Amino acid sequence: MSVSAGGLRDQTGQTQGEMCDRFPLDTVCEAAKILTGASDPIAVMPSVLNVLSSFMGLQMGALALLDDKGGAEGGRLAVNPFVIAATTRGGVGTPGASGALPVAATRQVFRTGVALVSCDAVEELGPEAVPAGAPHNRFALIEVPIREQVHSPYVIGVLGAWRDLDEDCATNLDEDLRVLTMVASILEQSIKFRRLVARDRERLMEEARLALRAATDKAAAPATVPPKPIEGIIGDSPAIKAVIAQIRKVAATQTPVLLRGESGTGKELFAKAVHALSDRHDKPFVKVNCAALSQSLLESELFGHEKGSFTGAVAQKKGRFELADKGTLFLDEIGEIGPEFQAKLLRILQEGEYERVGGAKTLKVDVRLVTATNKDLETAVARGDFRADLYFRICVVPIVLPPLRDRLEDVPRLAQAFLDRFNAQNGMEKSMAPDAVQTLARCQFPGNVRELENCIHRVASLSSGTEITAQELACQQGTCLSAELWRMQSGEGSPIGGLAAIRPPLPVIDSARGQRPVVPMVPMPAPMPVQPAPAAAAPLDERARLVDAMERSGWVQAKAARLLGLTPRQVGYALKKHGIEVRKF
Template sequence: MTLSGSPALPKFDVRERFPLDTVCEAAKILTGASDPVAAMPSVLNVLSSFMGLQMGALALLDDSGAGQTASGKVNPFVIAATSRGAASAPAASRAMPVAATRAVFRTGVALVSCDVAGELGPEALPPQAPHDRFAFIAVPIREQVHSPYVIGVLGAWRDLTEELYPNIDEDQRVMTMVAAILEQSVKFRRLVARDRERLMEEARLALRHANEKSVAEARVPAEPIRGIIGDSPAIKSVIAQIRKVATTRTPVLLRGESGTGKELFARAVHALSDRKDKPFVKVNCAALSQSLLESELFGHEKGSFTGAVAQKKGRFELADKGTLFLDEIGEIGPEFQAKLLRILQEGEFERVGGAKTLRVDVRLVTATNRDLEAAVARGAFRADLYFRICVVPILLPPLRDRLEDVPKLAQAFLDRFNEQNGMNKRMTPQAVSALARCQFPGNVRELENCISRVAALSSGSEIGAQELACHQGTCLSAELWRMQTGEQSPIGGLAAVRTPLPVIDSGSGQRPPATACPIGFGEGPAAAPACQAPAAAARPPEPEPQDERARLVDAMERAGWVQAKAARLLGLTPRQIGYALKKHNIPLRRF
């Protein structure tokens, strides 16, 4: 029987069959494809070219269940690929005999029919078949090796009108091997897809939880820490560290220049901890001699020394279950360092003149403006004690690194002054702008003193820029900067080591004085020097341009267009140099 209207299929010489090459080419296609099902048309064409197996097709279980009948006793499948391309065609498309395909799905056994028209009926032949003398070969594709669960069927047709009778057994073996390769490819693809879905679901859940947490935090913002004023990036970073470490028992070392508010942040650590209802005890180690410090911290028994008329509890006992703040820890001597180390290691001590060993549970917070690393290197500070107290070091930024907080701090100090003195004074915008350009070597403490001084001396209710000490030649900031050297620092501590000195390198080996505040980098009348160097100070030997933009370009050229070096030449911070370059639209030169 010949089906009219169907194109004639090319004749195939059965003597030119290449089973090994067929399997090899199929393996190359399937293992190199990201989607093995989409690559099956190429594999079916290889079966046709190398083996003469025509009109091949791939049937896969229909996971959606669209092809299942009402009885629910059949295996619904779809035609996932044919030699003409990949497409999701229904089972009734006649690419493969429906009854034979379902039998393979059900039994998991390969099927070979050498008389399709007689055994399965003429309607089982594909529409493009030129006659009815075709054999049908179908092999199962399992979920995994030796699994009874069949997920697909690979089928192909053999023309029986060829001159030499074909080897059907060899055709079945080749198709079985191709099906095995497809099994592994589909299995790997499903594993990858499953992992991808799992990762995507985990990512979605994590994103949803993060969004919910962000929304919750946005609805209930973190309570501000009492006494800490400012929203600059530098202070926000410190506050974030304080909030994280406060909930633990880890020792904290607060580092920073004098006047940065180390005691305030120590109180914040205590207030945010689970010890907030317990005592907060502070000791200034620099204010006491070594003998008095030992008695103050450990206590003493009656009669232990002249003047010990009664037993006295030490600060460690008083701070039991609470927090002990040791300020200026870098000032204690070597002998007392060993005694302090013991209580930090063992949690026990004896009072001066006593024999009873006492145990305490104390959260230790220390502070210093000294360079403890240099002290350890010189042997002035014990390395083992250093590692005991410097578990979580937190560096408090100087005020010159967060000048954007100056207006809020100044207003807070002025409000406090008004409340304490029953006044209602306010600062003009020009005065606030002038303060925001100062460098404040004494940091927040100096700013507070500056506000209290100008508020007390101002004649009216409004404080103008001309009333500030820096505009009247009575500000000592410039003199403090001039006196600061690497060996001695009147500012105190870390500034001598960690802060670039605002000195102009004239090439003559001399160190001329520098202004404590940026000169001329402002706008309007308030752009006058906010903190002038003393009038008698010597100027650099080479003349400097007076124009603000020219001064900046001149400093950048002398610094080789390195902003950090130019900042040192002008007595500014690198951030201020960056702002000035943007303000005057000065392009950076690259070498």
Template structure:
């Protein structure tokens, strides 16, 4: 060893003790990362980098038991493991990568005792040093990760290296303590993830058993399948598929989640689930979760005791108590906050709760039906909706079709709504065939609710007993929902629902209703004329210009007078549309 090298190491050792080390901060940061991660194994590279930054532990790695298993060369079982994470990221590398010494790691797996090697080369050999290490003067600390506290079963090994050239020999005892605490936090995170996965598998198995039981009684349902469900109007294939699902699941006690856009009739289908179940003679109780604050929602669902808060002048039973032995319908379930989600989870798991301000535990037997127009999977991914609650309510999801996917039902629904209006107002109005055909061409982003409003509005405003197509709001440019849809942007919409993230709706006409697709314009439409251009006959030119102008206006009306959308409809660029508008003297409407 040269004198200059020795002097350099001596000087570094003199400076090193003054450098800050943060064992407590290391444990706190590791706890934040692991408890906030949905997958603690994927978060381990960040934890290993925290160990490096805060403690000076180099080349940390996590080894986990290999579920597939392997055998040694002599056929005897060994402790099979993989390198699941290093400071460079998550991986699934074999032990031969030497991120951790194979012999030492297997010893920790076998004995469940932490291992501290003060000089890896002397105790484990030159081959134990990880590839890419700057030198071979390192100490190793490896601690076990158990299946649960005090369990003899070891599922992983957490190891890290200490550079002896940096005077790290005196830190090995502290390194072991910190790594042991981080391993304990990781144990709890892995245990929680496995419990959630196990709970999910159990719920999925319950759902499979429920559907299997429903299929076994399908023969009994066949006699009822021809009879319409009260309140559900339509004979389209989409609505038939949904009613078939409703009939199958109604006779079980399995939780049902009704999914669909706003206005598809989720409450109506929830009543159908109750009416076709064995609880049909028991209470059907409904609650709109979006209409109440979280505090009022707790009192409304669980009830309260007298004097439990200001204004609680008497004991009040909650909706869960009122729905005992019957069905409880929670509409807009996606609107409840995280704090109330935890309280709701308990009653769904155990079937018991306490009133607000009360100490007595009550038990209820309730069939739960929920509904939402939100994308719950995205909410779970963002952390806005609890995953365990999601798996509780989304056992049998039923997606209700939007009205545009069951256009065959529009005439029947429209006539039903008009008959209802006539009965309520003592009138005898009717729709002309042309008006009925125009309604069938509309897209109705507000679904059945919008159609009902449309019929009520035109029936109230029409002057005679016969309602013509020209009296419809879409033919007069006053269709509000069309304007709302025109103002949508990105993945958000003022109309909303699952369609905003799942099925993009076609453009709704804001002026003259829905018409057949716009035929493609001839090549060169909207382009400035070339320098050398031989004009055709005057009559042919005027006719072609009139035809182009009509198609241009038609496309602009379809696009709500948004030039970019009109360009997409015609297969042109926005610049070509701008030139064509100027060429034909079309004034752009402003909304």
């Protein structure tokens, strides 16, 4: 792109009028998509500023935020100290005097909360008002305030951009002001939501810390007798002992518990243990598998329904919440519920009240909630598939159940317990040879405890004698599919529901400092090698990005080129290369 006496002209020879076209509605729409879909709106502001440049021609945009630490100038506290949190080149976190925005004008917007429009920045604000990297000094400046909340007098940031006065389309500064004001309003709401979520999370975490501290103090009191073993939980490994210790502590409180674990780790068993060790042990324990019911049936199942509320409702029915009153409700596979039902579930968790389906009477309930999942809820929250406020409500005390491969020392006791159960059910007296136990203790068990139980029942059913030997195990006869399942483990593509509770934590982005996120690595069991992806994957990704950009720009090649950082000629060549037919409207 070059600037000439005749106006702007790109590499394909597009005319000044064509390149000076503004797209205010598209600009606001694209900015809203970026800001509302980001967990950290400040971190994505460079993309928003580039949208303003591509769609509206507003150049050298920058975002200034108040410096909470308080800046100093010349040994004294600065008035309205601010930092440059983002520019079109990226998040920077540089001091306000770096030149991205004029200091005096920006402080005036911070102080008064009134938008500023300078038709000629150099003439009205001085030669230092234009950024050092500007091609010339003929620019108009537009700055708008970003408030703490709507109608608040407290200004927390300033959004500014520049309009080239040499352009023929530089006369309509009112439209530029309106677009910047709308983008600032969207940013205000995004920042407000992020602060509310962070505040709610801190409150819930503080409640969890206090609850665990009280439970620890209670557990530390001298006991005359050792605690009874928890029924159904077998194992002496350090991993299972740590989980049992957590269960004993949290069971004495009313704090919601989220059990995280791979499929087959016994989440329902540990949920029953939380109930049995609590002061609600003599009250109902009600369980619901959220993945086994549709969203409409799940609402009726949990909340109940009135007679005649829908076809087939021939009588009033109490919901599981009502049945679990004063007791414990266990919601398994909580990660499978849909967005609409998440809002309804959040209300009863916050207020303790609800209405039956088809009813108008508000009911109150006192329930201890225990949930479980093998899904990666953090990623689901980041994608917008799971409500952040519901996540913080249920994930007060997360307890990670270890997979069986992390406590192989418990395999002999578990195998014997499953064999004893099989013998009791079938009137047999079978036993396991030492070599069979040793073989089992070397398996990885991607299906965890459930797979071990199935393995014992299978070999006990098919063995010919009273003693089960290693040669009779499925893995020694080539009929065990566990090795193939383990080979197919690949994160989200896991065929057995591998859990994300042991995933690396989400990166924390410090937008004020402009640092890149650092994600700590968590050691994982080394899977068997998988086949490399075909070489055609990269072109497919390129084609998908091209189609996405064309759809977002209304199939206008010039706009798509701005989004992709290419020239219109390059976009046209790429469309022909991938055989994409340009849609006509």
